[in-house]
Amino acid sequence: MPGWEQEKKLGESAIIRKLFYEAAFERLSALGLVYPCWCSRAERLAASAPHPGEERPMGCKCRHYSEAEKAKMRRSPAAKVIVPDAVLSVEDGHYGPYSENLAREGGDFIIRSGPCAGPDGSQVPPASRDPSRGRASAGPPP
Numbered sequence: 001m002p003g004w005e006q007e008k009k010l011g012e013s014a015i016i017r018k019l020f021y022e023a024a025f026e027r028l029s030a031l032g033l034v035y036p037c038w039c040s041r042a043e044r045l046a047a048s049a050p051h052p053g054e055e056r057p058m059g060c061k062c063r064h065y066s067e068a069e070k071a072k073m074r075r076s077p078a079a080k081v082i083v084p085d086a087v088l089s090v091e092d093g094h095y096g097p098y099s100e101n102l103a104r105e106g107g108d109f110i111i112r113s114g115p116c117a118g119p120d121g122s123q124v125p126p127a128s129r130d131p132s133r134g135r136a137s138a139g140p141p142p
Helices: 003-030 041-047 067-071
Strands: 034-037 078-081 087-092 096-101 109-112
Touching: 003 034, 003 109
Parallel strands: none
Antiparallel strands: 034 078, 078 109, 087 096
């Protein structure tokens, strides 16, 4: 396939992928699972300091800001997704059963960065990724 045709096809794939990511973001938002986060990179790194087995605080401080506190913020926020405070279990084909409470072990995470991110600023959770790229498309969390 000549170079320009391949570039056109790649460009169309990127547009379709962006639309898919935007739809996944909107679904999560509609479910009330997304909140703005103004934490700096240093604050986020400090929050990730607990070692395995140590509990993390439930969500970042931004998750609990009032509308008045949000109005005072000057930088553009990232968007974080709220993870369930429940034990989720999977059966790994190689390692066997595995269980983890995502809220206590990993915590909420960024799904869309501020304006300094890539072209669309999106980082969609793996369970919502594009099935056309060989990844499962799970529905919204229970």
